[in-house]
Amino acid sequence: MxxxxxxxxxxxxxxxxxxxxxxxxxxxxxxxxxxxxxxxxxxxxxxxxxxxxxxxxxxxxxxxxxxxxxxxxxxxxxxxxxxxxxxxxxxxxxxxxxxxxxxxxxxxxxxxxxxxxxxxxxxxxxxxxxxxxxxxxxxxxxxxxxxxxxxxxxxxxxxxxxxxxxxxxxxxNTALYIIYTSLGIIICGGALGRYLVRRTFLPLREIESTAGKIAAGDLTQRIRSQPSTTEVGSLALSLNTMLSQVEQSFSARKRTERKIRRFVSDASHELRTPLAAISGYCELYAMGGVSQERTPEVMGRIQSESARMASLVEDLLTLARLDEGRALEFTSVDLRKMADNAAFDLQALDPERSVSLISFKSKNPPMSLVVEGDRDRLQQVFTNLVGNIIRYTPQGSPVELALGLHDDYAVVEFRDHGPGIASQERDKVFERFYRTENSRSRSLGGSGLGLAIVSGILNAHHGTAALSKTQGGGLTVRITLPLRQPVKHGVSADNARTPAQASSMPSLSVPPATSRGPDTDMKFT
Known part of the structure; x- marks a missing residue:
């Protein structure tokens, strides 16, 4: 004891x-x-x-x-x-x-x-x-x-x-001399040792002070570097590395929380409008405020708002599946065939529009451009981009689909000749529910999720999406996909994204929709 x-x-x-x-x-x-x-x-x-x-x-x-x-x-x-x-x-x-x-x-x-x-x-x-x-x-x-x-x-x-x-x-006498001398040496040695130990521990005191500031919430604090050959220097290097990672994690978490709050707010706002319209028309009809002549008009409005809400819910469900890391079914996909189908869809939706399929190096596109990817998800990327062109460019304006290779990546460009997008907004249009200044009206049906879905699908495939100005005016959407996926087939979309991309996309869970609307989002201004 x-x-x-x-x-x-x-x-x-x-x-x-x-x-x-x-x-x-x-x-x-x-x-x-x-x-x-x-x-x-x-x-x-x-x-x-x-x-x-x-x-x-x-x-x-x-x-x-x-x-x-x-x-x-x-x-x-x-x-x-x-x-x-x-x-x-x-x-x-x-x-x-x-x-x-x-x-x-x-x-x-x-x-x-x-x-x-x-x-x-x-x-x-x-x-x-x-x-x-x-x-x-x-x-x-x-x-x-x-x-x-x-x-x-x-x-x-x-x-x-x-x-x-x-x-x-x-x-x-000799013993007394030794005792007195020893006591003096011990006292002086203890005092000198205390001074030297405290001086040696000054870096640790600085670490303690820095830790106190960090505990108070200042994550920008760092420990003064020391030679890495010393114990204190090695400790300072490890702590600074850890603090940098912690600061990045906290910053990423704050950004994610802000995006989640904004996403939930925008989703609630987008869903509230069609729900309010449907509820209003239903109450008006139940109260007998709709004449028999206007009944088809009211039912049509209810149906259109329902379709719009179903499309929005389906887009939210797609984003939720990407966020939660649903496994992608990788197969060999020919982007040339998808580009042919996209050109056919453009001409079918607007017969007066001129659609050409070209190559980066010559007029004739490659006979095939095969990548590994999820066919349904990649088809959704092409469908969303086609829908944007139809919705936000003038009727009859020409469109070019350019295909080619760059290093180990397949590249497809959708070039339209519409109004285009201001350069300061090109990096923001891939955010969820973002609309350019001239497209805030919902008359065109966009919800601001189409390009967010495009970006999420391409990120899951280790690809990218970027916007640039078309030569002569308009907007070019450039998508790149690796010819060979660096992950095994069946890997989840969440694991396929980079850490920065995964942390920047908030998770969302929505009920499945029974109908599917067009995958479009923004107006090109």
Whole structure:
């Protein structure tokens, strides 16, 4: 429980605090280990010096064993304590009272019995540390056998001791110096480490600040770039890439929401007009406000408004199917045959109109122009474009259908010689329910969905639709289709669109219609 609580407290601390703490702990541990080793080495060195001094003094005194009865007080250094034990004599002690007063009397055990030798080469004992009458003031002692002149038989033992007070004093002072120096180093190291860590974390602080601004709704914020070889630079690069994608996604979502609201509003507005007309005529008829002579006229109006509403619903259903990604049935489609049928339809609807089928490079069109696509959908593209030409160009004006190849794409152009479209409106006519300024009247029957359907079908086939001015006046609608589809047969239209195209088309779900009207939308002005 206790270690778990410590771990929770530790993990709750900021990363900078944890790093500084680790730096201080490592620094303190290193200094502690270094100080301990230094004190140990110094103690060993000082004690070895005491031992060398003991051995040297013992050798000098052992050579004077022929005068063991003489007094040696005058020749003794003041720090030494000497005890001589000779067989048949009383033990003699030689020392300085000042030394004993300062360091205490050493409590020396029996290191060597009189008349014995130690098990060493010279018969001396090794230096040992002994306690004294003053607690905490040890001595260093050695025992040497005494022999008389002319013989090697030991007749006694001389024990020599030196106090370790000076050694301990030196060690204590050295330890204090190391402690004070270490504390200063730890404090300075901690302060410097805190400064360096905070300075190192400045890019992360900037990332935190930028994230706060982004959370407040400003998706244009970006993190200042750093070298990509660093962790912060790699993180900044990844976050900036993610933020760009998020900003694009939010922008696309907002655009889609605006288009959905506009689409729903336009669809409701378009459907409300025929519904209001039908409802009004039905109520007038139910109230008996329609004379018998005008009954066929009223029924005709109801029928025409119903047909118009059915056409609008069918167009909405087509767009909904494209949006939800209905699978396309890909087969080999000959655009030359479709162009022949479109030319025949134009002449059938307007016998006075001149329709010619040409090639981009010569007068004779290619014998065949085969692409892979959904035959019914592509036929709808041709039908909508033919309907637009019939509806919005003067009766009898000529039309050319040009076919050809460009790189790996099949190209078909519908060239009319009508009023045309202003250049600033050519990119807008593919939007749903868009009408040019002079075609806002519904007298021509357009709903503003025909070219939107054309664009959606071509996008599903990885093709394009574009408008340009016809040489000599009029409008040219250029459609391009790849000769080979980059996706397998049966792929959905939604998957066939590019991400930008898919995100820009709002989804719509409408009930299926039982009747089908003409696929037309706009008036060429």
């Amino acid at each position: 206790f270690p778990s609580r410590i771990r929770q407290i530790w993990e709750a601390k900021p990363l900078a605090t944890r790093l500084v703490t680790l730096i201080v702990v490592l620094l303190a541990s290193g200094l502690l280990l270094t100080g301990t080793i230094m004190i140990g080495l110094l103690q060993r060195h000082l004690v070895s010096q005491i031992d060398e001094q003991l051995v040297t003094s013992a050798r000098s005194m052992a050579e004077q064993t022929s005068r063991i009865s003489d007094s040696h007080d005058a020749m003794l250094p003041s720090l030494f304590y000497i005890r001589r034990s000779i067989v048949g004599r009383t033990d003699e002690e030689h020392y300085s009272p000042d030394t004993l007063e300062h360091s205490g009397t050493p409590i020396i055990p029996t290191l060597l019995q009189p008349g014995e030798r130690a098990e060493t080469a010279n018969g001396w004992t090794s230096p040992v540390t002994v306690e004294s009458t003053h607690e905490g003031t040890p001595w260093r002692a050695i025992a040497v056998p005494l022999v008389t002149s002319g013989t090697h038989s030991p007749v006694g033992v001389m024990t020599i001791a030196l106090p370790l007070a000076d050694v301990q004093h030196t060690l204590r």
